[in-house]
Amino acid sequence: MKPAHSPLTGLLLPAAGFVALAVLPLIFSDAFFVAAVTLALLGAAASLAWNLSGGYAGQLSLGHAAFYGIGAYVSTILFLKAGISPLIGMWLGAIVSAALAVFLGAITMRLKGSFFVMSTLAFGAVVHISAINLRDLTGGPSGLAIPLRPSPENLIFAKKLVYTYVALVLVIVFYAVTRMIAVSKVGYALVAFRENHQAARALGIRTLPLRIGVFALSAGLISICGSVHAQYYLYVDPDSVMGLNLSLNFALMAIVGGLGTAYGPIVGALLVSVVSVVMQVYLGDQISGLTQLAYAAIVILVLLAAPTGLGPSVHAFLKRSAIWRS
Amino acid sequence: MAVLTATDLTKRFGGLTAVKDVSFTARPGEILSIIGPNGAGKTTVFNLLTGFLRPDRGSVSLDDMDLGGVSPESRCRAGLARTFQIVQPFRGLSVLDNVVMGAMLRARSIEMAREIARKVLSDLDMSALCDVSAGQLPIGDRKRLEMAKVLATSPRALLLDEVMGGLIPIEVKKMIGFIQRLRERGIALVVIEHHMSAVMQLSDRILVLQNGEPIATGTPAEVTRDPVVLSAYLGANFAASRS
Numbered sequence: 252m253k254p255a256h257s258p259l260t261g262l263l264l265p266a267a268g269f270v271a272l273a274v275l276p277l278i279f280s281d282a283f284f285v286a287a288v289t290l291a292l293l294g295a296a297a298s299l300a301w302n303l304s305g306g307y308a309g310q311l312s313l314g315h316a317a318f319y320g321i322g323a324y325v326s327t328i329l330f331l332k333a334g335i336s337p338l339i340g341m342w343l344g345a346i347v348s349a350a351l352a353v354f355l356g357a358i359t360m361r362l363k364g365s366f367f368v369m370s371t372l373a374f375g376a377v378v379h380i381s382a383i384n385l386r387d388l389t390g391g392p393s394g395l396a397i398p399l400r401p402s403p404e405n406l407i408f409a410k411k412l413v414y415t416y417v418a419l420v421l422v423i424v425f426y427a428v429t430r431m432i433a434v435s436k437v438g439y440a441l442v443a444f445r446e447n448h449q450a451a452r453a454l455g456i457r458t459l460p461l462r463i464g465v466f467a468l469s470a471g472l473i474s475i476c477g478s479v480h481a482q483y484y485l486y487v488d489p490d491s492v493m494g495l496n497l498s499l500n501f502a503l504m505a506i507v508g509g510l511g512t513a514y515g516p517i518v519g520a521l522l523v524s525v526v527s528v529v530m531q532v533y534l535g536d537q538i539s540g541l542t543q544l545a546y547a548a549i550v551i552l553v554l555l556a557a558p559t560g561l562g563p564s565v566h567a568f569l570k571r572s573a574i575w576r577s
Numbered sequence: 578m579a580v581l582t583a584t585d586l587t588k589r590f591g592g593l594t595a596v597k598d599v600s601f602t603a604r605p606g607e608i609l610s611i612i613g614p615n616g617a618g619k620t621t622v623f624n625l626l627t628g629f630l631r632p633d634r635g636s637v638s639l640d641d642m643d644l645g646g647v648s649p650e651s652r653c654r655a656g657l658a659r660t661f662q663i664v665q666p667f668r669g670l671s672v673l674d675n676v677v678m679g680a681m682l683r684a685r686s687i688e689m690a691r692e693i694a695r696k697v698l699s700d701l702d703m704s705a706l707c708d709v710s711a712g713q714l715p716i717g718d719r720k721r722l723e724m725a726k727v728l729a730t731s732p733r734a735l736l737l738d739e740v741m742g743g744l745i746p747i748e749v750k751k752m753i754g755f756i757q758r759l760r761e762r763g764i765a766l767v768v769i770e771h772h773m774s775a776v777m778q779l780s781d782r783i784l785v786l787q788n789g790e791p792i793a794t795g796t797p798a799e800v801t802r803d804p805v806v807l808s809a810y811l812g813a814n815f816a817a818s819r820s
Contacts, residue, residue, distance in 0.1 A: 434687060439687060446667035449629075450666070450726075453661070454650075454727065
């Protein structure tokens with residue numbers, strides 16, 4: 252944790268990065284590219300939300316797809332059955348997710364390490380299976396389709412490029428939230444718990460309410476990503492918004508980019524997305540399964556080369572080479 | 578008026594009685610040392626005082642507040658802090674951030690906490706180490722960092738668990754001076770220490786434990802003349818030859 256940022260890494264570099272992300276889809280306006288960037292950004296936003304609890308507080312969750320899915324379903328069901336705008340529905344979804352997270356956290360946050368991970372895994376599975384079986388509400392395995400009625404109020408746009416910027420706004424807001432928490436007493440207390448919980452307790456740091464709070468915030472924010480996901484695809488089904496691989500991806504992007512850093516999930520999401528798109532383009536029509544295999548191999552290689560995540564490893568490398576040069 | 582009072586503390590681990598009927602008081606500006614051979618139950622007493630372990634019998638109170646069932650973090654908030662014999666730094670963080678973690682307790686913002694932390698580090702001659710990663714410190718500096726972290730919580734009663742262990746003589750001398758300054762500030766100090774010359778220099782009173790039981794208590798001069806203590810430390814024959 253480096254709270255005292257230089258102006259370059261603190262403000263200019265992220266700002267330049269966000270401007271680049273905003274301009275790129277305008278230059279390369281190819282539909283495939285725009286779709287890839289949109290999904291990468293949505294993934295980055297979700298991973299940023301995951302990282303608040305999974306990275307800063309060190310509470311590795313493999314159940315966050317449940318909150319993502321709840322966001323997707325709540326806004327969609329309210330829109331289809333009650334005509335409530337997803338702009339309102341996404342907040343209601345976030346509240347439902349956050350409330351569930353408080354409930355889950357109050358029960359499971361006393362568990363440590365792998366026991367906590369297992370409990371989140373079980374929670375994700377329970378919610379996933381519930382979505383499949385509550386047919387009247389969720390449409391069961393075949394899911395729910397949202398009619399294409401473009402209007403900002405419906406959060407439905409004919410031009411897919413608009414979603415790119417919706418996702419980018421989420422990324423910027425979540426990044427800012429992360430940075431604000433990181434330099435606050437709450438952020439410090441979470442890091443203290445992550446680094447050494449016994450030492451944290453001996454210093455009078457009361458972490459349980461904070462950990463539950465940040466878990467709820469994380470769940471609420473990722474739930475909003477789920478609502479946007481539903482409006483982008485105009486379709487939700489249990490596997491695509493609640494599947495285990497989604498939870499794994501949220502964690503993976505943050506871990507690849509740099510766990511417990513504000514920029515890590517963004518770097519990770521972009522990298523993972525680029526790799527997966529390139530693999531699909533070049534290997535997609537070859538032997539089936541080759542895409543996933545190559546993707547997995549690349550992720551393993553990245554983690555072997557940069558065990559603390561790409562961002563921190565590059566940072567450490569630059570620092571070393573600067574010392575070496577001087 | 579005692580700050581910290583322990584009454585009849587007893588802790589059993591299965592068939593082993595680790596601590597039995599230990600009572601003492603710690604007063605502001607006074608240093609009480611707990612000594613005894615390895616395995617005498619000294620660190621267990623600290624764990625009972627700070628709430629990391631629950632006593633089977635007996636009680637701990639800070640001022641007039643009974644601490645029964647109070648969590649370690651709440652005890653620290655109330656002003657009872659400790660160091661760990663096996664130091665517990667936040668390895669991945671800088672020395673300054675380590676101390677900020679302690680200073681947060683009495684600070685409204687991180688900036689304020691950082692100010693307190695800088696002050697504590699300068700008191701301990703550690704200002705030059707602010708940006709060093711805690712995991713890279715040699716043992717002597719880690720012991721001082723352990724002190725800095727808890728001091729930043731502004732305790733009224735402070736338990737020091739072998740802060741001299743692993744220090745070279747010049748560092749021991751500095752640490753003794755530092756602990757004496759803490760006493761002058763009116764902090765009630767309870768010290769576990771194996772470094773006997775430090776114990777003799779610092780202590781106002783000494784409590785001697787053997788197999789979990791108090792066998793003697795008194796001033797350094799009284800305790801070193803006590804035949805029971807001599808026999809515990811040096812064997813019954815030695816004690817007999819002196820009397």
